[in-house]
Amino acid sequence: MKVKDPAMIRRWRQQERFTQRDLAALVRRSQTTIYLLETGGMKTLTEDLAISIASRLHVPWEVLFELEEHEVMPIVTHEAQVTGNAGRGLVPSQHSARLARPAHPRRRSA
Numbered sequence: 766m767k768v769k770d771p772a773m774i775r776r777w778r779q780q781e782r783f784t785q786r787d788l789a790a791l792v793r794r795s796q797t798t799i800y801l802l803e804t805g806g807m808k809t810l811t812e813d814l815a816i817s818i819a820s821r822l823h824v825p826w827e828v829l830f831e832l833e834e835h836e837v838m839p840i841v842t843h844e845a846q847v848t849g850n851a852g853r854g855l856v857p858s859q860h861s862a863r864l865a866r867p868a869h870p871r872r873r874s875a
Contacts, residue, residue, distance in 0.1 A: 766830045768808055774829055775803040777822040792817040809833065810827040 768774065778788050778799075785799040792814060793797075801807035802818075810830075819826035 766810055766812050766826075767833050768802060768805070768810070769829060769831055771803050771805040774799075774818065774822075778803070781822055782819075788818070788821060791821045811846065840852050 778785070785803070786796045787788075787798045796812065798807065799843070802810065815830040816826050819829055821874045822829075
């Protein structure tokens with residue numbers, strides 16, 4: 766998550782009459798973390814911390830924070846690598862399923 770406006774966190778905290786130390790204790794972080802968030806020294810934070818801070822300040826999290834957009838990385842399977850379909854969203858063919866079989870058949874016991 767990204768902090769929209771660091772000063773806004775401070776204003777909401779002061780409106781609730783919390784010190785930085787009070788808020789830090791409520792969200793189980795250090796006073797330094799709250800200081801860094803309020804001064805712009807920490808521009809990103811976990812969703813859990815953002816929601817916890819917003820909850821303790823009685824404000825919707827969307828007012829103080831915004832979601833970071835992350836590029837979604839495709840999941841590459843062995844079959845996709847073998848067929849060259851990695852990251853293209855293509856369904857492996859039956860041929861690639863045959864390639865994924867063990868190379869050596871099991872030995873029969875005598």
